[in-house]
Amino acid sequence: MSIRVMLVDDQVLLRTGFRMVLAAQPDMEVVAEAGDGAEAIENLRGTAVDVVLMDVRMPRLDGVEATRRICAEPDPPKVLILTTFDLDEYAFSGLKAGASGFMLKDVPPSELLTAIRAVHSGDAVVAPSTTRRLLDRFSAMLPSGKENAAANGALERLTGREREVMLLVAQGLSNGEIAARLVLSEATVKTHVGRILTKLGLRDRVQVVVLAYESGLVRAGGGAF
Numbered sequence: 001m002s003i004r005v006m007l008v009d010d011q012v013l014l015r016t017g018f019r020m021v022l023a024a025q026p027d028m029e030v031v032a033e034a035g036d037g038a039e040a041i042e043n044l045r046g047t048a049v050d051v052v053l054m055d056v057r058m059p060r061l062d063g064v065e066a067t068r069r070i071c072a073e074p075d076p077p078k079v080l081i082l083t084t085f086d087l088d089e090y091a092f093s094g095l096k097a098g099a100s101g102f103m104l105k106d107v108p109p110s111e112l113l114t115a116i117r118a119v120h121s122g123d124a125v126v127a128p129s130t131t132r133r134l135l136d137r138f139s140a141m142l143p144s145g146k147e148n149a150a151a152n153g154a155l156e157r158l159t160g161r162e163r164e165v166m167l168l169v170a171q172g173l174s175n176g177e178i179a180a181r182l183v184l185s186e187a188t189v190k191t192h193v194g195r196i197l198t199k200l201g202l203r204d205r206v207q208v209v210v211l212a213y214e215s216g217l218v219r220a221g222g223g224a225f
Contacts, residue, residue: 018053081094
């Protein structure tokens with residue numbers, strides 16, 4: 001089965017370029033396009049989509065709010081946010097809204113294709129350096145007070161080892177890198193990650209990253225408390 005992709009961007013030329021790249025892949029097809037978030041939501045009512053490539057700044061309904069509404073639906077498609085260096089704050093908001101990852105618009109085609117396949121398979125696309133830059137620049141967007149306390153309370157459900165694994169996930173390490181760092185098998189790390197997601201009621205590694213920063217487990221700047 002091909003990965004069914006929807007392109008959401010108010011720039012027709014960009015959509016055309018993305019469509020040409022995806023059309024050349026044997027495992028992908030563009031099944032819908034939209035010029036803004038409202039049109040994307042409308043199109044999803046009548047079209048089966050696996051992955052949405054979502055721009056952030058668009059007329060009528062921006063990509064962040066569209067992502068929030070799409071991800072609130074039962075069995076929603078995966079959303080991959082497309083951003084630029086000037087719109088990092090939108091990318092972070094998009095992740096909190098439920099997106100499975102974000103990519104820069106000028107990403108090489110091969111990386112975009114890899115990202116689409118990754119989110120379709122259930123992984124999250126979070127580049128460590130980009131994630132840290134986002135959180136460094138926009139740490140003021142992170143909640144405090146009651147929300148922070150709630151996040152810390154959730155972490156109390158984790159074992160010491162699970163907290164270690166969560167910290168490394170939040171720093172952008174892969175399962176293989178975490179295994180090497182903690183001298184564990186990759187299968188064991190995968191098990192720990194699965195337990196972390198279950199205990200904290202999180203969807204994927206993106207949400208692990210967000211919660212780690214919200215709770216203060218990781219500081220903006222990449223360090224740990």
